[in-house]
Amino acid sequence: MANYSSSDSSALNRAFHALGDATRRGVLAQLALGEAPVSKLAEPYDMALPTFLQHLKVLEAGGLVSSRKKGRVRLCRLEAARLAELKNWITQYEQAWSARLDRLDDFLNENDPNKDT
Amino acid sequence: MANYSSSDSSALNRAFHALGDATRRGVLAQLALGEAPVSKLAEPYDMALPTFLQHLKVLEAGGLVSSRKKGRVRLCRLEAARLAELKNWITQYEQAWSARLDRLDDFLNENDPNKDT
DNA sequence: GAGATAGATAGCTGTATGGCTAACTATTCT
DNA sequence: AGAATAGTTAGCCATACAGCTATCTATCTC
Numbered sequence: 525m526a527n528y529s530s531s532d533s534s535a536l537n538r539a540f541h542a543l544g545d546a547t548r549r550g551v552l553a554q555l556a557l558g559e560a561p562v563s564k565l566a567e568p569y570d571m572a573l574p575t576f577l578q579h580l581k582v583l584e585a586g587g588l589v590s591s592r593k594k595g596r597v598r599l600c601r602l603e604a605a606r607l608a609e610l611k612n613w614i615t616q617y618e619q620a621w622s623a624r625l626d627r628l629d630d631f632l633n634e635n636d637p638n639k640d641t
Numbered sequence: 642m643a644n645y646s647s648s649d650s651s652a653l654n655r656a657f658h659a660l661g662d663a664t665r666r667g668v669l670a671q672l673a674l675g676e677a678p679v680s681k682l683a684e685p686y687d688m689a690l691p692t693f694l695q696h697l698k699v700l701e702a703g704g705l706v707s708s709r710k711k712g713r714v715r716l717c718r719l720e721a722a723r724l725a726e727l728k729n730w731i732t733q734y735e736q737a738w739s740a741r742l743d744r745l746d747d748f749l750n751e752n753d754p755n756k757d758t
Numbered sequence: 759g760a761g762a763t764a765g766a767t768a769g770c771t772g773t774a775t776g777g778c779t780a781a782c783t784a785t786t787c788t
Numbered sequence: 789a790g791a792a793t794a795g796t797t798a799g800c801c802a803t804a805c806a807g808c809t810a811t812c813t814a815t816c817t818c
Contacts, residue, residue, distance in 0.1 A: 534663075536660075536661075536663070536666065537661050537662065537663060538661075540657050540658075540660035540661035541657075541658070541661035543653075543657035543660075543661075544653075544654050544655075544657035544658035544660075544661055545654065546651075546653070546654060549653065552734050553734060555734075555738070556733075556734040556737035556738045556741075557737070557741070558741055602734070602738045604734075604735050604738040604739055607731050607734060607735040607738075608735055610731055611728050611731045611732055611735065614724050614727055614728045614731070615728055616673075617669050617670060617672075617673040617719065617721075617724060618721050618724040618725055618728065620673035620674070621672070621673045621719045621721040621724075622721055624673075624674070624675055
């Protein structure tokens with residue numbers, strides 16, 4: 525069985541890691557409604573600005589958010605394409621599983637007198 | 642604007658966090674092919690068993706994998722339903738974004754003489 | 759140009775995460 | 789019963805992460 529090299533998968537690491545935090549998911553929720561400046565994004569959260577900026581950096585590192593400076597304001601936007609990629613990644617395994625003929629195994633396990641579940 | 646309470650979102654935290662590691666994603670890839678015992682799942686990885694078990698725990702904590710003991714062997718299986726949930730979570734924002742009338746904004750930004758991208 | 763505003767950077771801290779070894783439990787095999 | 793197999797638990801260590809304050813830069817507004 526192969527080696528599952530983790531060399532080029534760091535992009536996925538960063539993307540999923542970015543999603544693993546409620547604050548960051550909240551930011552995505554806001555951005556789904558449209559572009560927004562940092563200060564407006566930070567508003568709902570009870571944390572210091574530098575802390576919030578770190579979260580934004582994590583989101584950008586994961587490719588989920590991009591931003592550009594407009595004067596002294598930084599405008600952020602959702603990278604929907606990246607979300608789509610992650611969605612597809614998930615779908616791949618979800619469907620591989622569903623496509624399996626484990627339906628039969630399922631049936632057998634469900635009716636196995638030795639089962640303890 | 643609301644508060645984005647992070648109280649009940651810890652399930653999503655755990656699930657996405659579980660996906661943020663190449664080893665754990667590799668395990669999902671294996672499980673997509675069908676149920677497998679711990680030792681077989683651990684085989685491709687160059688790490689001590691206890692370390693690998695931790696990864697499995699993270700996957701279970703995230704609801705992505707379930708397991709049951711069959712004698713001294715622990716059989717693991719993919720929780721495709723959970724993957725589907727995550728997929729749906731992502732889709733929600735991806736589509737909210739796409740549905741936006743930001744298409745117009747996009748056009749304006751693309752043709753903005755002040756842009757620096 | 760002075761002051762306010764928006765964000766960025768540096769540096770510190772506690773906790774979580776990922777890795778290990780050593781030692782232990784529970785099954786199965788002979 | 790005794791040895792081998794498959795996990796499990798406990799405990800240690802280094803690094804990464806999320807939070808903070810204090811300070812600094814850049815850009816508007818008067």
